[in-house]
Amino acid sequence: MVEVDWVSYDPGRVKAAAESIASHMDPVMVHFIENCVSCAACETACPYYAVGEEYGPVNKAENLRKLTRSQLSILPKIFPWLFHAGVPRSAEELNKWAEMAYRCTNCGLCYVTCPFGIHSGEMIKLVRGFLTKTGRVPTALKAMIDLEVSTAYNQVEGFKKLWSEVLEKAKEAAGGELPLDKKGAKYLYITSLAEAMISPEAIVSAVKILSTMGVDWTMPSDPLSIRAPVGALAGDGEAAAETIKRIYNYIKEIGPEYVVLSDGGYPYTSFRFDLPKIVGEKPPFKVIHFVELVLEAAKRGEIKFKKGDEKVTWHSPCKMGRFAGLIEEPAEVLSMASSNFRKLASHGLFNKCCGGGNAIACVVLPTLNFLGKLTGMNMKISKEEMEFLKNLEHDMHIAGKAKIDEIKESGADVVATACVGCIHTIRMNARVYGLDVAVKNIVEVLADKIEKA
Amino acid sequence: MDLLDFAIYVAPPYVVGIFAFGATYRLLKYLLFWKRAPRPERRKRGAGHLAKELVMTFLDPIIQSIKRKPHDFITGLVMLHILGVIPLIFLLSQHIAFFAYWFPPYALLEPFAIPLSATTGALSAVSPIKPVSEMQWGFVNTIWGPLTIILNGDVLAILAILGVSYKLGDKIVRRAQGLHHVRLGDFFDLTLLLLILVFGFLAAHHLPSGDIVTYRLMLGIHIILAEALVALLPFTKFWHFVFSFWFGKLHEWYDLKYTRGV
Numbered sequence: 001m002v003e004v005d006w007v008s009y010d011p012g013r014v015k016a017a018a019e020s021i022a023s024h025m026d027p028v029m030v031h032f033i034e035n036c037v038s039c040a041a042c043e044t045a046c047p048y049y050a051v052g053e054e055y056g057p058v059n060k061a062e063n064l065r066k067l068t069r070s071q072l073s074i075l076p077k078i079f080p081w082l083f084h085a086g087v088p089r090s091a092e093e094l095n096k097w098a099e100m101a102y103r104c105t106n107c108g109l110c111y112v113t114c115p116f117g118i119h120s121g122e123m124i125k126l127v128r129g130f131l132t133k134t135g136r137v138p139t140a141l142k143a144m145i146d147l148e149v150s151t152a153y154n155q156v157e158g159f160k161k162l163w164s165e166v167l168e169k170a171k172e173a174a175g176g177e178l179p180l181d182k183k184g185a186k187y188l189y190i191t192s193l194a195e196a197m198i199s200p201e202a203i204v205s206a207v208k209i210l211s212t213m214g215v216d217w218t219m220p221s222d223p224l225s226i227r228a229p230v231g232a233l234a235g236d237g238e239a240a241a242e243t244i245k246r247i248y249n250y251i252k253e254i255g256p257e258y259v260v261l262s263d264g265g266y267p268y269t270s271f272r273f274d275l276p277k278i279v280g281e282k283p284p285f286k287v288i289h290f291v292e293l294v295l296e297a298a299k300r301g302e303i304k305f306k307k308g309d310e311k312v313t314w315h316s317p318c319k320m321g322r323f324a325g326l327i328e329e330p331a332e333v334l335s336m337a338s339s340n341f342r343k344l345a346s347h348g349l350f351n352k353c354c355g356g357g358n359a360i361a362c363v364v365l366p367t368l369n370f371l372g373k374l375t376g377m378n379m380k381i382s383k384e385e386m387e388f389l390k391n392l393e394h395d396m397h398i399a400g401k402a403k404i405d406e407i408k409e410s411g412a413d414v415v416a417t418a419c420v421g422c423i424h425t426i427r428m429n430a431r432v433y434g435l436d437v438a439v440k441n442i443v444e445v446l447a448d449k450i451e452k453a
Numbered sequence: 454m455d456l457l458d459f460a461i462y463v464a465p466p467y468v469v470g471i472f473a474f475g476a477t478y479r480l481l482k483y484l485l486f487w488k489r490a491p492r493p494e495r496r497k498r499g500a501g502h503l504a505k506e507l508v509m510t511f512l513d514p515i516i517q518s519i520k521r522k523p524h525d526f527i528t529g530l531v532m533l534h535i536l537g538v539i540p541l542i543f544l545l546s547q548h549i550a551f552f553a554y555w556f557p558p559y560a561l562l563e564p565f566a567i568p569l570s571a572t573t574g575a576l577s578a579v580s581p582i583k584p585v586s587e588m589q590w591g592f593v594n595t596i597w598g599p600l601t602i603i604l605n606g607d608v609l610a611i612l613a614i615l616g617v618s619y620k621l622g623d624k625i626v627r628r629a630q631g632l633h634h635v636r637l638g639d640f641f642d643l644t645l646l647l648l649i650l651v652f653g654f655l656a657a658h659h660l661p662s663g664d665i666v667t668y669r670l671m672l673g674i675h676i677i678l679a680e681a682l683v684a685l686l687p688f689t690k691f692w693h694f695v696f697s698f699w700f701g702k703l704h705e706w707y708d709l710k711y712t713r714g715v
């Protein structure tokens with residue numbers, strides 16, 4: 001198991017990490033690596049470009065190109081200086097790579113802006129994987145990965161208490177006992193500890209919607225993950241696959257027709273689109289978000305809305321919109337729920353990023369303190385990592401300003417979204433920029449408005 | 454045999470050979486890294502939506518460039534690509550003649566030929582008399598008509614030279630700012646392109662002197678450098694024109710629009 005290390009430099013470890021990353025290539029990644037013409041069209045699309053020009057996607061992704069040239073190409077191996085090939089050669093350089101790799105939310109704006117369809121975020125994910133293998137991984141993120149892979153989170157008192165409190169509230173919302181771990185249920189609702197921590201009301205509201213709809217549903221009695229697959233955020237493909245496979249086996253045991261999620265962040269995309277590749281087979285169930293469930297039920301006339309008039313807007317999480325195609329559907333549902341729904345200026349494929357996704361918001365100091373209080377875990381942070389975290393928090397506020405600005409412009413009192421990371425980031429950034437707005441999961445906005453037809 | 458004869462009559466098959474080897478190597482790499490994996494169930498969207506999104510996948514970067522980086526759009530895309538190298542390479546009359554010598558069907562593009570200089574263009578537009586020429590066709594008959602006053606090798610080459618110079622300057626500034634995504638290869642590629650354009654312009658104007666030896670040398674250097682570009686194409690960023698631009702955007706469409714239903 002890799003230990004967190006922000007201080008030392010071990011050439012053997014760096015070499016092994018580089019070899020490991022270079023062995024995980026596919027044709028699409030080869031295209032991303034080899035076909036950049038360095039036009040830098042991507043850079044102004046990136047939320048972190050506001051922090052500095054060096055954080056443009058093309059510049060951050062160049063580290064993976066350097067690394068793979070040193071491993072996979074003949075001439076760059078012989079003449080590394082001529083072809084810009086190589087890996088970090090000092091502790092400081094490793095830290096610099098980490099600084100760049102953690103200024104990426106993997107929001108995909110660079111992907112759709114690139115004239116060559118190069119997804120720099122996926123490349124930076126591999127750089128994170130390399131860094132994790134060298135020990136450059138935020139302590140909080142590493143702790144979450146280890147807890148998730150080992151399922152030891154189920155032994156942490158703070159988490160156990162939190163989960164039982166959320167289930168208690170959900171029970172009240174359902175108006176009776178919850179159908180936990182019910183085999184053969186048509187709908188399996190999957191949530192996470194992160195959702196319980198950041199937006200517990202989303203879980204309660206999800207249960208309320210399922211109960212109101214009167215469908216045959218179930219949910220796990222214990223949380224299945226911290227926020228599966230959290231390993232992916234550190235580029236740790238093995239940890240991510242292990243968690244996904246474990247949860248996949250649980251789902252198969254239950255045998256639902258549909259897996260429903262309220263978290264429209266990376267868990268949704270992972271289960272909806274990445275699952276078959278990870279488990280090596282087509283899953284015998286469909287994966288949907290609550291937005292799809294509600295919209296379909298409304299279209300079939302099974303539910304109706306008590307339309308309100310709250311000023312609500314929709315922030316589209318990148319993993320649910322740009323990476324999963326649910327761009328207009330949430331807007332459609334919110335329009336049914338409120339006569340005062342308004343779209344953000346950047347609504348659509350180029351929706352602005354919250355600025356804190358891809359683990360950024362979950363490793364910064366306020367989150368670290370929150371986690372410490374909740375779990376009683378005392379995470380030892382080195383001086384170097386502390387410096388990294390402080391700067392990251394500062395930059396996250398800058399990167400997220402454009403999103404706060406457009407929320408202000410919209411005049412909304414409520415921001416509906418669906419990703420735990422987005423909720424957490426927008427709340428933190430709204431506080432910094434003095435924006436008084438409620439940030440909720442969309443299921444919270446919908447739960448009170450739905451009734452059975 | 455001088456450099457010009459070598460460049461026109463000897464080098465092309467070797468250039469195409471090296472290009473073919475490089476292209477095969479690049480394409481084989483994709484095949485070798487390919488692994489079969491189960492695909493997710495796609496989010497179904499209508500054929501009309503998918504067709505529209507196919508166009509938008511190619512257009513969106515241009516729209517974003519106009520909005521976010523108008524200077525790059527004008528210099529990089531309009532001057533260098535759309536008005537510069539693309540019509541110059543494929544439609545300049547001399548180029549059509551050269552390509553048609555080695556590949557006769559290319560002569561089908563003759564009606565679209567662009568004249569070499571502003572003078573030729575102006576004459577084509579204002580002179581009612583077909584110029585006396587030993588060439589196989591007269592520019593007065595191309596579809597461009599009076600447009601050749603601006604649509605000619607001179608104007609397009611100057612635009613392309615300005616465009617590529619801007620790109621080179623941009624790379625120098627970025628490098629000076631410590632942005633490491635600017636590579637030596639960028640300078641090599643852009644310098645090569647600039648030299649091709651400059652030598653072509655010099656040859657077209659019989660510069661730096663009007664004697665035949667200098668003319669043949671300038672034109673010879675222009676063509677041999679262009680052949681070097683074609684031979685090196687699979688190993689440089691110029692590959693984007695042949696393959697990676699098309700592959701990249703089609704893959705993006707397949708990934709985001711077709712599979713995920715964006």
